[in-house]
Structure formats: structure tokens, C-alpha cells
Amino acid sequence: MPASDFDQLMMRRALDLARLGTGFTRPNPLVGCVITHEGRIIGEGWHRQYGGPHAEVNAVAAVTEPHLLLRSRVYVTLEPCSHFGKTPPCADLLIEKQVAEVVICNLDPNPLVAGRGIQKLRDVGIQVETGVLEAEGRWLNRRFFTLQEQQRPYVVLKWAETADGYLAGPYFQPVPISGELARVAVHQWRSEEQAILVGTRTALHDNPRLNVREWSGPDPLRLVIDKNLSLPPTHHLFDGSQPTVVYTYRERAARPGVEYVMLSEAEDLFPQILRHLAQRNVQSVLVEGGPTVLTSLLKDGLWDEARVIRAPHRLGGGVPAPHLGLAGLHEQFPLGEDTVFVYRRP
Numbered sequence: 001m002p003a004s005d006f007d008q009l010m011m012r013r014a015l016d017l018a019r020l021g022t023g024f025t026r027p028n029p030l031v032g033c034v035i036t037h038e039g040r041i042i043g044e045g046w047h048r049q050y051g052g053p054h055a056e057v058n059a060v061a062a063v064t065e066p067h068l069l070l071r072s073r074v075y076v077t078l079e080p081c082s083h084f085g086k087t088p089p090c091a092d093l094l095i096e097k098q099v100a101e102v103v104i105c106n107l108d109p110n111p112l113v114a115g116r117g118i119q120k121l122r123d124v125g126i127q128v129e130t131g132v133l134e135a136e137g138r139w140l141n142r143r144f145f146t147l148q149e150q151q152r153p154y155v156v157l158k159w160a161e162t163a164d165g166y167l168a169g170p171y172f173q174p175v176p177i178s179g180e181l182a183r184v185a186v187h188q189w190r191s192e193e194q195a196i197l198v199g200t201r202t203a204l205h206d207n208p209r210l211n212v213r214e215w216s217g218p219d220p221l222r223l224v225i226d227k228n229l230s231l232p233p234t235h236h237l238f239d240g241s242q243p244t245v246v247y248t249y250r251e252r253a254a255r256p257g258v259e260y261v262m263l264s265e266a267e268d269l270f271p272q273i274l275r276h277l278a279q280r281n282v283q284s285v286l287v288e289g290g291p292t293v294l295t296s297l298l299k300d301g302l303w304d305e306a307r308v309i310r311a312p313h314r315l316g317g318g319v320p321a322p323h324l325g326l327a328g329l330h331e332q333f334p335l336g337e338d339t340v341f342v343y344r345r346p
């Protein structure tokens, strides 16, 4: 049965609340919860940070007239958990509060727990509906679902290119390409992903800091490929200001803030890197180039989203950017004098 307009409105509100936890709940998903009574919201909450109370707990705590819970309708963006983790099961809480109905956006992707929270609720007579705004919920938690279902982080590729398709000057000379607003957006994107990766030559020529300076939010885990440990130790990536992982073929002991992860030369690079990140529960990685790394991930289909910032000016020559064409183009929008093209893997 299609969800009513009211159900969709409440679930949209719950998804908006869930979004407020962005960057703080991983490796947990973003979850929001809205509790209504006779068409009126009586409590709201979201999962604010990893290890903290779940959305349902916060929403129940926000209800100032607890007797209304008895006949309430609860909207929650992810199936209430049925097992003891860092907190007691949310399904038990809803049962204890004797809520009347529960409306769910997405099921728990873990096959060992999927459906169990719902079953627990139904077993005591609570009416449960599922799948309301399911696609929106999957999009919101795309990093979480990708890690759970594909055992690899969600991969966002990002680059800036000139109007004639170059992303660096001749001989890898870094040149300013995007404008002020795009730079702020990139810092926001950095704060939204758990890790950030660059290739050897980008690290060498651009000497990036890969932190969040022009936005408020957590710094990502820095990742760099340096097979032969050729990068100068004086570069920003090794300043110990932020955890950094170096993927290499050579052995080297860790130093403050820098960990060296040995990879096998017998196996392709990126499947090993993504596997290592999944083992660490890293949900997402922003890849900031350069073109060799980007092209390799594109060719292997190891990406989910690409954000291309196209500047209005031409360079006339240099290092060409990867070409995506129109396949997978999802949206485009202006950002100052630049245009951002967002692709999703077709």
C-alpha cells in the first residue's frame, strides 16, 4: 500500500533529523525518529554520535507527556535494533513504552539481524509498516550500506578541471583551477567522508594538507600511496597533525601520526586498499586525485560518486582530466563562477 502523504512527511522529517548526525555516527548509520500522536509530533530525536543513545531513545526522552506514547505512531529511518550493542535494544524500548505503530524506512542490512527488530515488535501486537521513502533512506546512508553490503567503503572521486579539460599544468605543475566557493565546498566534502586519498605524484607536487580548514567538521583519515617511500618526510602529510596511512611495498616502522601499511605487489593496488579500509570500518573515502589514481578507480568500477568542478577558463595544455561524458550524470549546479557535475556510477 503506498504511504500516505502524512507518513511521507513524517519520514522526511525523520530523515532530516538523521542527517544532523553526519560525520559523527560512523561506523553506525544515520538514524532519525519522530513520534506522533493523533497527527501531532510529540517527540523527535536522532543518533547524534557513535556510542551515544540511538534515535528512538532520544525521541522517547523528548516526549513531555509520556502517557501519549501508549497510542503513538513512531517513524524511524532504520529498523529498530533487536540486540544488545553499546546500548540496549531499541525494539525493547518501544515495546516497553507500548507504542501502537512503528513505520520504518530501511531494514537493517546485516542479514543476521534484518527483520528481527520488526518481528519482535509484531510479536507483541505492534503494527509495523516498512519501506516508506526507502530510496531516500538508502541514499542518506549510502556510505553505511556500501560498507555493509559490499565490504568496501563508499568511494567519492573529486577533481577540478578547466573548461578545456585539464587538471594540472604541463609537467604536473599545480595551477589554481576552481574558485573560492568551490574550495569551501571541497572542505565540506572532506568533513563528510571518513578518509581522503591521494596518489604519490599529487602528494609530491601539491604537498596537500588534506584537512578541514574552511568548514566546520571532523578531519578525515589521510591516505597516500607511496610504494617506494619516496615522498619527502617534510611534506605536510607527515606532520603528525592528523592520522595518516601510507600504502607502500616497503617496510617501515610507524611514527607519530603516521602508519605504514604494506601491500602485496602481486595483487592490484586498490582492491587491497579498499579491503584494508573496510577492515578498519572506514565507511567512505574521498579521492582527490591525481588523474592516474582517478582513472584507475574509474576503469575498475571501484567508485560510487564523482564530483567534477569545471572552471570557466581554459589552460590550453597540461595534464588531461578523466572524461566521464554524460553516462551517470546525476545533477549539475553552479558554484560561484564554476559548475559542479555530480555523477553516480551507472
Ligand SMILES: NC(=O)c1ccc[n+]([C@@H]2O[C@H](COP(=O)([O-])OP(=O)(O)OC[C@H]3O[C@@H](n4cnc5c(N)ncnc54)[C@H](OP(=O)(O)O)[C@@H]3O)[C@@H](O)[C@H]2O)c1
Pocket (backbone or CB within 6 Å): 158, 159, 160, 161, 166, 167, 168, 169, 171, 172, 173, 174, 175, 177, 198, 199, 200, 201, 202, 203, 205, 206, 225, 226, 227, 228, 269, 270, 288, 289, 290, 291, 292, 293, 294, 296, 319
Ligand atoms: N585538478 C585537480 O583536481 C587535481 C587533483 C589532484 C591532482 N592534480 C594534479 O595531478 C597531477 C598528479 O597526477 P598523476 O596522475 O601524475 O599522479 P597521482 O594519480 O597523484 O599518483 C600516481 C601514482 O600513484 C600510483 N598509482 C596510481 N594508481 C595506481 C594503480 N592502479 N596501481 C599502482 N599504482 C598506482 C603510481 O605510483 P608509482 O609511480 O610509484 O607506481 C602512480 O605513479 C599533479 O600535477 C597534481 O597537481 C590535480
